[in-house]
Amino acid sequence: MAGLSGLPRAAGAELAWKTLHKIERPDWPAPNLADYDGACAGFSWDAARAALTGLPDGGLNIAHEAVDRHLDDGLADKTAIRWLAKDLTPRDISYRELAALTSRFAHLLERLGVAPGERVFSLLGRVPALYVAALGTLKAGRVFSPLFSAFGPGPVRSRMEIGDARVLVTTAAWYRRKVAPWRNELPGLRHVLLTDAGDDPPPGTLDLERALADCPDSGGLVHTAPEDMALLHFTSGTTGRPKGAVHVHEAVVVHRLTGLLALDLHQDDIYWCTADPGWVTGTSYGIIAPLVLGATMVVDAAEMEPARWLGILQDQRVTVWYTAPTAIRMLMKLADKDDPGIFADYDLSRLRFAASVGEPLNPEAVVWAEQVLGLPFHDNWWQTETGGIMLANYRSLPIKPGSMGRPLPGIEAAIVHHAQATGAVTLLDTPGTPGELALRPGWPSMFRGYLHEPERYAKCFAGGWYLTGDLARRDADGYFWFLGRADDMIKSAGHLIGPFEVESALLEHEAVAEAAAIGIPEPTAGEIVKALVALKPGVSADEDLRRALLAHARKRLGPAVAPRQIDFRTNLPKTRSGKIMRRLLRARELGLPEGDLSMLASDAP
Amino acid sequence: MATIGDDPLRETVLDALTGIAPDIDPAALDPDINFRDQAELDSVDYLNFVLALERALGVHIPEQDYPRLSCLRGCLAYLPTLTSTPQD
Numbered sequence: 001m002a003g004l005s006g007l008p009r010a011a012g013a014e015l016a017w018k019t020l021h022k023i024e025r026p027d028w029p030a031p032n033l034a035d036y037d038g039a040c041a042g043f044s045w046d047a048a049r050a051a052l053t054g055l056p057d058g059g060l061n062i063a064h065e066a067v068d069r070h071l072d073d074g075l076a077d078k079t080a081i082r083w084l085a086k087d088l089t090p091r092d093i094s095y096r097e098l099a100a101l102t103s104r105f106a107h108l109l110e111r112l113g114v115a116p117g118e119r120v121f122s123l124l125g126r127v128p129a130l131y132v133a134a135l136g137t138l139k140a141g142r143v144f145s146p147l148f149s150a151f152g153p154g155p156v157r158s159r160m161e162i163g164d165a166r167v168l169v170t171t172a173a174w175y176r177r178k179v180a181p182w183r184n185e186l187p188g189l190r191h192v193l194l195t196d197a198g199d200d201p202p203p204g205t206l207d208l209e210r211a212l213a214d215c216p217d218s219g220g221l222v223h224t225a226p227e228d229m230a231l232l233h234f235t236s237g238t239t240g241r242p243k244g245a246v247h248v249h250e251a252v253v254v255h256r257l258t259g260l261l262a263l264d265l266h267q268d269d270i271y272w273c274t275a276d277p278g279w280v281t282g283t284s285y286g287i288i289a290p291l292v293l294g295a296t297m298v299v300d301a302a303e304m305e306p307a308r309w310l311g312i313l314q315d316q317r318v319t320v321w322y323t324a325p326t327a328i329r330m331l332m333k334l335a336d337k338d339d340p341g342i343f344a345d346y347d348l349s350r351l352r353f354a355a356s357v358g359e360p361l362n363p364e365a366v367v368w369a370e371q372v373l374g375l376p377f378h379d380n381w382w383q384t385e386t387g388g389i390m391l392a393n394y395r396s397l398p399i400k401p402g403s404m405g406r407p408l409p410g411i412e413a414a415i416v417h418h419a420q421a422t423g424a425v426t427l428l429d430t431p432g433t434p435g436e437l438a439l440r441p442g443w444p445s446m447f448r449g450y451l452h453e454p455e456r457y458a459k460c461f462a463g464g465w466y467l468t469g470d471l472a473r474r475d476a477d478g479y480f481w482f483l484g485r486a487d488d489m490i491k492s493a494g495h496l497i498g499p500f501e502v503e504s505a506l507l508e509h510e511a512v513a514e515a516a517a518i519g520i521p522e523p524t525a526g527e528i529v530k531a532l533v534a535l536k537p538g539v540s541a542d543e544d545l546r547r548a549l550l551a552h553a554r555k556r557l558g559p560a561v562a563p564r565q566i567d568f569r570t571n572l573p574k575t576r577s578g579k580i581m582r583r584l585l586r587a588r589e590l591g592l593p594e595g596d597l598s599m600l601a602s603d604a605p
Numbered sequence: 606m607a608t609i610g611d612d613p614l615r616e617t618v619l620d621a622l623t624g625i626a627p628d629i630d631p632a633a634l635d636p637d638i639n640f641r642d643q644a645e646l647d648s649v650d651y652l653n654f655v656l657a658l659e660r661a662l663g664v665h666i667p668e669q670d671y672p673r674l675s676c677l678r679g680c681l682a683y684l685p686t687l688t689s690t691p692q693d
Contacts, residue, residue, distance in 0.1 A: 150647045303641060304648050305672055326648070333668050342669050493649055525649045551627035559626070559647040 017363045017401040020376050028352050029268075031396040033261040039409040045444065048257050048410065049250075052292075060226040062252045063139035066291035067102055068221060070095040075267075075294045082270075082316065083128055083299045088308075093128065095291075098135065101128075104212045105136025106220030109167070112191050116141040116222055119163045119232055122277070123147045123156060123170040123178065126299050129195045129208060130277050133169045134287055138230055138249075141222030142167075145232035145244070148278030148495075152558030153178040154505055155242070159234045160186060163244050163451060167191045175205065226250035226444075232451060233280045235384040236498025238487045244451035245384050251284075252292060254388035254445035258408060259289030262380055262392035264353045265320055272298040272312065273322040279495065280384045281357060284445075285322055289388075295320075306334055310346040317350040324358035326493040328365050328377060329524045337371035348373060353395055355380060358494025359526045360482040363401030379404055381482065383468060384496075385460070387445025391480050403479040404472070412440035415474050418467055425463030431476040436486050438465035488582045490519030492527050497561055499582060505556040506531055506563075509549055511539045514572045517563060518586040531563035532585055534572050541568035618680045621657035625650050636677035658684070 033039055053069045054060050070076060081093040093101070109120065120137040122144070124130040130146075137144040145163050147156055156178045160168065165188065168179065172194045183189060183204065197207040224230070231247040259265040263285070271290045275281035290297040298316045302308060304327050313321065335341035354369060354377050361379040370376040380392035381404035391413060393405035407413040415428045415435040428435040441461065450457045460467055471483040490497040502517035514534040519527035533549065535541055546566050553562040573581045587594045619631040622640065629644045640646055646654075655674060659666055664687040666674070673683040 150645065152645065303651075307669055307672070330648075330652070330668075493647070522649075524652060528649065547623075547627040554626060554628040554645065559645050559650050564649070564653070 017367070020366070020370060020399040020401060022376065022395070022399070025352075029266050031394070032264050032266070033394050033409075034396050036394060036397055036406070036409070039261070040407075043409040045253070045410060048253050049444070051256065052253065055221075055223055057223070058225070059223045060249045060252065061138065061141070061221065061224045062230055062249050062255075062288060063102060063135045064221055065252050065256070066138075066288050067095060067099050067135055068139070070291075070294060071099055073294070078294070079296045080291055081128070081131060081297055081299055083126075084301060084312065084316075086302045088311075091128065093131075095294075098131070098291075100217035101132045102136040102139050103218050103220040104215040105132050106140035106222070107215040108193075108212055109137065109140045109142055110220070111215065112167070114140075114142055114166050114191070117143060117229060118166040119143045119145050120167040120169065121145045121147055121160055121163065121165045123149055123151075123168065123174050124195065124277065125149050126277055126301050127195060129169065131287060131299070133193075134277075134283065135291075136220075139221050141224045141228065143229050143232055144283075145234070146278050146283055147234075148276060148558075148560055149174065150276075150558045150560035151178070151278070152554065152556050152561070153181065154556040155501065155558060155561055157182055157186070158501075159242055159244070160189065162241060163232050163234070165189050167193065169193045169195065169208065171195050172197045172202070172205075175202070224249050227448070229448070231283060233283070233384045236489065236496055236501055237456070238489055238498060239500050240456075242498065242501065243453060243456060245280075245447040246449045246451055247387050247445060248448055251387045251445035252288060254443060255284050255289040256292045257410070258389040258392075259285070259293050262378075262389040262394065262408060263289070263320055263322060263355055264395045265290060265293045265295050267294045269295045269319045269352075270298060270317050270350075271295045271320045271322070272300075272316070272318045274300070274304070274309075274324065274327060275322070275358075280387070281322075281324075284388055304330065306331055307342060310342065310348070313348050313351060314346045319350055320353045320355075321351060322355045322357070324494045325356055325361045325365065326358070326525050328356060328361065328369070332365060332368050335372045336368065340372060343372055351375060354378065355392075357382065357389070359491045360402070360404065366399060366401035376401070381405070381470075381480070383470075385447040385466070385468075386439065386443075387447060388443075390439060390443075400475075400477075400479050403475075403481050405480065406478050407480075411443060413474075413480065414438050414440075414465070415472060416463075416465060416467070418462055423462050425465055425467075432473055434471060434473050434483055437468045437470045437472040437480065439468065440464070441466045488518070490517065490527055490529055492519065492522075492529055493525040493560075495560055497529055501561060502529055502531060502553070502557065502563060503580075505553050506533060506549065508556070509552050511535050511545060512549070513537075514580065516572050516580045516582050516585050518582050518589065520565075520586070520589055522564075528564040529562070530565040530567070530589065532567050532569050532572060534569050614681060614684060615677070617661050618658065618677060618684070621654055621661055624657055625653045634677055636681075639675045640677075641675070662687070664688070 076096040079092045080095045080098045083091045134144050192205040193208040194205050201207045227248050230249045232244045234242045273286040275286045335343045356377045356379050366376045378393035380389045382390045391404045393399045416438045417426045417435050469486050473481045499517035503515040506515035513536045516532045520530045522528040674680050
């Protein structure tokens with residue numbers, strides 16, 4: 001296991017914060033999870049599976065659970081999605097309309113000759129076409145893979161190559177900027193559907209609206225089995241290319257269960273998940289879970305803006321809100337308990353439950369929310385590979401600010417020591433012992449593989465555990481506390497960024513000899529990517545070159561992945577086997593103890 | 606320190622923007638269109654842009670006014686209304 005130096009949080013920090021005991025209001029529905037211990041003791045996955053409708057002959061299809069089944073349960077004319085345009089004009093889409101739209105999309109895939117199991121990628125913001133493409137793809141038994149729209153052409157291309165993209169749904173502008181320049185090098189990409197091309201789609205593309213126009217608006221559901229591939233979510237690795245985590249239709253068991261228990265979603269809720277659709281949260285909780293539970297979800301097309309968000313919470317009467325630490329920290333600048341600022345202008349009294357995910361939520365933010373919003377944020381933890389929430393702070397349990405909470409009923413979580421050399425895994429049962437967070441495999445939304453990479457998949461498991469790569473501690477009450485990553489992955493604004501992808505892009509620049517990407521703390525984003533660069537002989541380091549490298553990296557990677565800072569070094573410290581020591585560089589940047597340097601071979605000042 | 610006036614202010618805004626995102630070509634910017642709708646900028650970039658403006662102009666920009674800085678023309682209309690505060 002990796003050393004613990006450079007932890008983002010001091011051990012024992014939780015002692016400084018009082019446990020929050022929450023109030024319940026008489027107008028609120030009872031919590032879905034009223035008795036945590038009882039629910040854990042009596043839990044069975046079979047019962048969780050039985051809560052779904054399913055298809056004949058043991059089949060299961062996420063889109064059927066999320067949409068079509070509501071045609072028969074009295075919810076058909078209820079609003080499934082209230083989409084807010086950038087000017088806040090609403091467009092309501094009922095479950096019935098969503099069923100029709102997704103059927104048309106499913107028929108379109110059939111008509112285009114896309115085979116079941118083949119991948120349909122999206123590169124879209126929060127627009128109605130995204131929801132239609134995602135659910136229509138699933139309905140058709142094809143596999144949906146969302147990309148983050150702030151990716152540059154590099155990350156878009158590598159993910160579409162690895163995922164064997166057959167279809168891409170995007171906008172004309174993003175197609176032109178991020179895909180068209182290399183499209184001919186990806187012959188497997190047969191169809192590009194543009195949401196806004198109108199009468200004049202560029203060569204080799206189709207306008208989505210026109211292509212859908214004469215597709216039938218019912219049927220199109222393909223019988224899928226619980227273990228059929230449904231979703232491909234990309235995540236970054238410390239080394240090598242991004243990994244495509246494979247999820248199957250049975251993941252919907254966990255989407256439903258966690259929506260119910262961890263987010264306390266009730267059918268009458270107005271639910272708002274602010275996550276970008278390009279990430280796993282935007283799919284599991286920004287599309288699937290609320291629809292399976294028959295709630296109404298609010299979707300905002302625009303980017304985060306504090307006054308806009310408060311207006312949406314108030315005007316849409318949001319009851320359950322799922323957001324992220326970076327956004328919460330931006331809101332925290334606007335108010336505190338002594339000065340409610342613009343919060344005083346908004347009525348947020350409809351809000352019953354607020355949750356956060358993406359990176360650890362600092363205890364200040366939990367307490368701030370209780371003081372300013374009147375209810376605390378409930379932090380929870382999960383990752384692309386787990387497919388759904390695994391640890392959570394629940395409505396019915398006290399919150400320890402700064403903690404990720406306790407395992408979902410049905411999930412066994414532990415702190416372990418994993419000896420890299422022997423592969424042995426030891427349980428660390430003593431409360432408070434730091435180690436790697438591990439989960440007992442077998443929950444329905446567990447990833448079934450990294451596409452085409454069985455060896456990397458196998459490496460995630462040892463001694464009967466799934467090893468998460470996150471370091472944590474469990475206290476005597478069973479609450480888990482995040483400590484840091486066991487590897488060199490960078491967590492920025494809720495996104496996991498692989499240093500290798502950043503370094504590879506920098507190395508493509510003619511002036512660069514060596515590059516290392518590390519995460520350094522930043523108050524709003526948690527961490528930002530900083531690159532340390534050694535130049536080729538004869539190249540001089542100056543401000544013009546620094547800006548040129550920044551521009552190069554941003555064009556190649558997009559703002560979500562590119563470094564925010566670049567510094568020059570004469571040489572980068574390496575192990576004797578030539579591996580750049582990112583951990584040491586990070587310790588130096590942060591003024592932390594450098595640890596054991598015996599592996600160090602080269603390190604010119 | 607730049608003065609709040611016409612052309613120097615425009616230059617200050619564009620410097621702040623291209624300092625964060627040197628991939629942006631200032632000549633190609635439409636002054637009436639949201640920066641984020643015509644260039645690759647995310648929310649962290651945008652925050653850094655506002656902080657860079659504060660440093661360059663020696664002003665404090667209240668968070669609720671950030672939306673007024675979303676395009677070039679908005680910046681040029683809004684920034685002169687701020688009172689410069691001395692920096693240490």
